[in-house]
Amino acid sequence: MNLMNNVESDEIAKLKDVADEIKKSGKIAIFAHQNPDGDAYASSVGLGMALRKNGYEVSFYLGSSKQDFSPIIGMHEAFEENTSPIPEGTTALCVDCASRDYAANNEMFDKCERIIVVDHHATNTFYGDVNYVDSSAAACAEISYFLIKAMGYEITEDIAYALYLGLVTDTGSFQYSNTTIRTHYVAGVLSTIRRDFHKLHDELKYISMDTFLALSEAMNNTDFLFGGKLGIMSLTKEDENYWNSHVDTDGFVDHVRDIYGIRLAVFTKEIEENVHKVSMRAMDEVMNVSDFAARQGGGGHPKAAGFTFNGDIEGLHMMLAEYYEEEWTE
Ligand code: AMP
Ligand code: MN
Numbered sequence: 001m002n003l004m005n006n007v008e009s010d011e012i013a014k015l016k017d018v019a020d021e022i023k024k025s026g027k028i029a030i031f032a033h034q035n036p037d038g039d040a041y042a043s044s045v046g047l048g049m050a051l052r053k054n055g056y057e058v059s060f061y062l063g064s065s066k067q068d069f070s071p072i073i074g075m076h077e078a079f080e081e082n083t084s085p086i087p088e089g090t091t092a093l094c095v096d097c098a099s100r101d102y103a104a105n106n107e108m109f110d111k112c113e114r115i116i117v118v119d120h121h122a123t124n125t126f127y128g129d130v131n132y133v134d135s136s137a138a139a140c141a142e143i144s145y146f147l148i149k150a151m152g153y154e155i156t157e158d159i160a161y162a163l164y165l166g167l168v169t170d171t172g173s174f175q176y177s178n179t180t181i182r183t184h185y186v187a188g189v190l191s192t193i194r195r196d197f198h199k200l201h202d203e204l205k206y207i208s209m210d211t212f213l214a215l216s217e218a219m220n221n222t223d224f225l226f227g228g229k230l231g232i233m234s235l236t237k238e239d240e241n242y243w244n245s246h247v248d249t250d251g252f253v254d255h256v257r258d259i260y261g262i263r264l265a266v267f268t269k270e271i272e273e274n275v276h277k278v279s280m281r282a283m284d285e286v287m288n289v290s291d292f293a294a295r296q297g298g299g300g301h302p303k304a305a306g307f308t309f310n311g312d313i314e315g316l317h318m319m320l321a322e323y324y325e326e327e328w329t330e
């Protein structure tokens with residue numbers, strides 16, 4: 001294990017300053033990006049549990065999401081809408097979120113004394129008073145592990161379970177190219193604290209029947225362009241099953257990504273009339289989809305990015321086809 005000898009101490013040293021900054025706060029409000037995903041919740045809940053256990057007053061302002069991981073990782077209140085005012089002298093700890101605009105409940109930032117950002121998006125705009133951004137981390141949960149250690153706190157069984165969720169969801173179960181030796185190291189250490197991660201993998205596989213029905217609609221609404229290299233799956237207000245409250249579309253884009261020959265997989269969903277949330281996944285390193293997403297006011301990672309589009313679905317498809325034609329075809 002020579003390879004791993006210094007990983008823990010190197011990461012802890014890098015995080016020392018941000019750890020000290022967090023420890024200066026008595027009250028901490030945790031924020032993450034809109035429509036929080038597994039990593040956003042994992043990092044929030046993992047850090048929140050560690051801070052609470054060590055005497056901090058912690059509240060969560062994570063915004064609403066169709067994904068409720070609370071049966072898996074606990075801390076139910078983190079998954080509920082929080083409308084309580086921010087108490088005086090509160091520090092905002094914002095995780096897994098690249099920009100101020102994309103943070104859920106970001107209007108609450110103004111009520112916080114200062115903002116500490118901990119993130120792994122290369123597109124991060126450093127909107128905090130203190131910023132720790134490491135785009136080589138596969139998940140914000142990977143940074144959160146070392147951050148808890150840098151604060152000198154114990155990784156309890158519950159924290160280990162929460163952090164593992166973030167590693168799994170952001171790496172597609174350790175299959176994406178963002179997975180590094182360091183990711184496996186953290187997963188390995190967490191596995192010494194919890195022995196039942198197989199249960200978490202099982203729980204993540206389940207989908208509701210409504211999600212299944214919406215997925216079949218989305219599959220029917222998939223267009224293949226450029227000889228099957230660009231795949232665009234869409235759900236619009238016309239799709240009746242999509243509107244059911246038990247539908248969770250996170251992961252739909254992966255079905256397009258899984259098709260042999262696809263280079264760029266896209267999933268779009270109409271969240272309000274003529275407002276579409278777009279998820280993009282690149283299969284190779286040739287183009288950085290976060291550059292394109294950033295030009296549309298969004299962001300993300302080189303191979304997984306997103307943005308919100310205002311306009312009709314035909315216009316959106318045309319824009320995506322133009323992007324592919326201009327930047328992806330040699
Ligand atoms: P998603 O397609 O929603 O799973 O998101 C893929 C990646 O892009 C994640 O890292 C998101 O945080 C990021 N992302 C998605 N939508 C936006 C947006 N509107 N603004 C900034 N980042 C985004
Ligand atoms: Mn995320």
Ligand code: MN
Pocket residue numbers: 039040096120138139140170
């Ligand atoms: Mn993440």
